[in-house]
Amino acid sequence: MSNGLAALENLPVDERLVGLVALVDEALSKSETVGNDVVQAMVGAVLGGQGSTQARVALGDALGRAGDPRVRRPSDDAYWVSMTSDLGDPLVIGAYPVTNAEFQAWVDSGGYDNRAVWSDEGWAWLQSTEDAWPVLSKSHAPEVQGANQPVVSVTFYEADAYATAHGSRLIRTDERLWVVRGEERRPYPWGAPFGEGHANTREEAVGRASAVGMFTGDQTPEGVYDLAGNVAEWTGDDEVDYVDFDAVDEGEEPPIRNCRTIHPGAWNQPALAAWAKAKALVVPESRWTALGFRLARDA
Numbered sequence: 001m002s003n004g005l006a007a008l009e010n011l012p013v014d015e016r017l018v019g020l021v022a023l024v025d026e027a028l029s030k031s032e033t034v035g036n037d038v039v040q041a042m043v044g045a046v047l048g049g050q051g052s053t054q055a056r057v058a059l060g061d062a063l064g065r066a067g068d069p070r071v072r073r074p075s076d077d078a079y080w081v082s083m084t085s086d087l088g089d090p091l092v093i094g095a096y097p098v099t100n101a102e103f104q105a106w107v108d109s110g111g112y113d114n115r116a117v118w119s120d121e122g123w124a125w126l127q128s129t130e131d132a133w134p135v136l137s138k139s140h141a142p143e144v145q146g147a148n149q150p151v152v153s154v155t156f157y158e159a160d161a162y163a164t165a166h167g168s169r170l171i172r173t174d175e176r177l178w179v180v181r182g183e184e185r186r187p188y189p190w191g192a193p194f195g196e197g198h199a200n201t202r203e204e205a206v207g208r209a210s211a212v213g214m215f216t217g218d219q220t221p222e223g224v225y226d227l228a229g230n231v232a233e234w235t236g237d238d239e240v241d242y243v244d245f246d247a248v249d250e251g252e253e254p255p256i257r258n259c260r261t262i263h264p265g266a267w268n269q270p271a272l273a274a275w276a277k278a279k280a281l282v283v284p285e286s287r288w289t290a291l292g293f294r295l296a297r298d299a
Contacts, residue, residue: 060211090299122157170236199229
C-alpha cells in the first residue's frame with residue numbers, strides 16, 4: 001500500500017483521488033484491510049477540499065468502503081459541535097446528518113422493538129406499516145447505502161425514535177437557522193453568494209446523496225457540515241395543521257393534515273431550497289431518498 005501511495009504523490013489532484021479509490025478497491029478485492037496510510041490520505045484530501053465534485057464524491061464512497069474514521073456515534077464526544085445560541089444558551093448539535101452506519105447499528109441493536117423510545121403516534125405508525133426503514137432500505141440502490149452517507153427514507157417517527165434512544169432530539173428550525181447564519185447573518189453556511197461547488201444541490205448534478213462532509217464549503221466556521229445541501233432534514237418543531245385545498249374539488253371541505261417542518265436543501269433541490277430560512281411542511285410519514293435528519297442535544 002505505501003508504495004502505491006507514494007506513486008500518487010506527484011499526480012494532478014483528480015488523478016491522485018482516482019488512484020486512492022483504486023488502492024481501496026484493490027485491497028478490498030483481495031479481502032485485505034485498507035492501510036491506515038491510505039485512509040488518512042483520503043481523509044486529508046476530503047478535509048482539504050481537493051478535487052472536482054465528481055472525483056470527491058467517488059472518493060467519499062471509497063472512504064466509506066475503507067472505513068471512514070470521521071463517522072462517529074452519538075455516544076462519542078467528537079460526534080457533537082458545541083456553540084452558543086443567539087440567546088446566549090449552549091447549543092449542541094451533530095456535526096453531520098445521521099449516517100447509515102449509525103442508524104443501522106441502532107436497528108441491529110433492536111431499536112425497532114424498543115417501545116420506550118417511540119412516541120404513541122410513532123408506535124401506532126410502526127405497527128401499521130409493512131415497510132419501515134429496515135425493510136424499505138433493502139430496495140435502495142447501492143449508491144445510497146454507503147456507511148458514511150446520510151441515512152435517507154426515514155419518516156419523522158423513525159428519526160424521532162432514534163433521537164430519543166440516544167438521549168437527544170431533532171434540531172429545531174430556530175436552532176438550525178442560527179447555526180447556519182451565525183452572528184454574521186450568513187444566507188448560507190459559507191456566506192454569500194451561493195456560487196459553485198459549495199453544496200450538494202441540484203446544480204452540482206451529483207444525482208444522489210454523497211458521503212457526509214464531502215462538500216467542504218457547506219460547513220459553518222464551527223465545523224457543522226451539510227446544512228445547505230446533501231439531504232433535507234426533519235426538524236423537531238411542533239406539529240402544524242395544514243389545510244390541504246388541493247386534495248378536494250371546489251365546494252368540498254378540505255382535509256386538515258398534521259404536518260412537520262423540514263429544511264428542504266438537498267441533492268435534488270435547487271439553490272433556493274438551500275437558503276438558511278428555507279423550510280417546507282410534509283406529513284410525518286413522508287420519506288424519500290433526499291430526506292434525512294440531524295441530532296441536537298441539550299447541554
